[in-house]
Amino acid sequence: MANGVRVGIAGAGLGGVAAAGLLQRAGFDVILFDQAPGFARLGAGIQFGPNVLKILSHLDGLDKKLEEISCLPDYWVSRQWDTGEIMAKIPLNAERSRYGAPYITIHRGDLHQLMLDCVQPERVRWGHKLVDFQDNGRDVTLNFENGARETVDILVGADGINSRVREKIFGREEAVYTGWLAHRAIIPGSVARDLGADVNAKWWSDDRHIVCYYLDRNEDEFYLVTGEPGEWTSASGQLPSTRAEFKAAFKGFHPLVQGYIDAT
Ligand SMILES: Cc1cc2nc3c(=O)[nH]c(=O)nc-3n(C[C@H](O)[C@H](O)[C@H](O)COP(=O)(O)OP(=O)(O)OC[C@H]3O[C@@H](n4cnc5c(N)ncnc54)[C@H](O)[C@@H]3O)c2cc1C
Known part of the structure; x- marks a missing residue:
């Protein structure tokens, strides 16, 4: 009303x-x-937990629409950077009934589009x-x-x-630089599958990490995002990078991680 x-x-x-x-x-x-x-399909991967999906259910069942197109990882795996040893395996959708809503990973642009569909288009300027x-x-x-x-x-x-x-x-x-930067890339999901990727994993060394997960139900896109110490002097928040820079930052990481970066 x-x-x-x-x-x-x-x-x-x-x-x-x-x-x-x-x-x-x-x-x-x-x-x-x-x-x-x-509207443009901007950004890359984003992870949403059950608490957010519960709120989005109030938008005409947006939670169900998101569930249809997003990836639903059963676990979030933490791995040792070099050996790949599993350090932790946190249940996500494997314990969905405990939370009453799914945990999704999705492309920010696809999420944004479905959210926009819930708003009267003539009210967006x-x-x-x-x-x-x-x-x-x-x-x-x-x-x-x-x-x-x-x-x-x-x-x-x-x-x-x-x-x-x-x-x-x-x-x-003014924004204060925290000393952390991120490499981001999306590679074909088929490459990740052939390499034997986890559905959702984080690889940790002492001073950096790389997070890797699929962005859609069909596993067409696989996302890489890192956290690394580094210098930042640009006024812009984003800059293009190269595969060589990415490789150098993750030298010595497990062959699976090398395979992902090679596919960028
Ligand atoms: C292009 C883009 C890509 C992103 N990619 C990712 C990603 O891949 N993974 C991830 O985890 N997070 C990503 N984020 C960040 C994430 O979307 C935000 O941190 C989170 O959504 C916070 O939501 P927000 O609504 O505060 O801001 P945002 O989602 O950032 O939206 C802010 C909006 O305000 C608009 N705007 C800014 N200034 C003005 C102004 N003066 N007048 C009118 N409009 C204005 C912008 O165009 C933008 O649409 C991205 C954000 C953007 C803008």
Whole structure:
């Protein structure tokens, strides 16, 4: 039932779309604004636990739709970086009944698309970068880079890591580099299967790790993401890398890991 309250959400990423879908169902009049020109299958792998799936079940059974297309690992295996010895084997879907919902691994873009399908499309305004807003006491005026203006009762800031909403309310804060960087890659699932990949595993040495898992029900895509100490001087949060750099960072790791990196 409509409650007449107009909510503007800056950012149609994962948080913004989830908020929009749930607020629409609670009767709010929601408009989503995103700076991007439109949807794109961006990003790579993401892991979602049962707690998140339980929330998404409120979006017209989105949990079931996600389950149909995502990978459902039974276990999460921790392996020794060089010998491959199993150090821990944590049950995920193997103990699903304990949690009452599945644990999924999926491509962020596929997740984002299914989430967007739960929001009325005419309420999503792409190409709207929020540059400023004024809190008028009873409502909020939003100003966009394209010259558009909107007035809403409530503004939700879901505009990600470089949030303009957060900056305007709390002031500008530069990101602090923690000393950790990540290599990311997606390789064909068929290559991973032929090599004998675990469905979901993390390989650990003393100072770095690599996490490897499938992104879909058919195991078409296999994802690699690392955590490594390293220098970072670029102003950008992401840079292209090379297979040679990736190989050098994981020199001495188990042959299975070498096989994955060779396939990038
Ligand atoms: C392109 C991309 C790829 C990612 N890939 C992965 C991944 O592979 N694996 C993983 O675990 N996590 C990934 N993440 C991070 C993960 O999606 C977020 O950490 C998590 O979803 C947090 O959700 P969020 O809604 O806060 O932000 P996000 O999902 O990052 O969404 C923020 C949204 O706000 C929009 N936006 C930013 N500034 C403005 C503005 N001024 N006005 C209007 N819109 C604005 C952005 O275009 C974006 O759509 C990725 C994020 C992005 C943006």
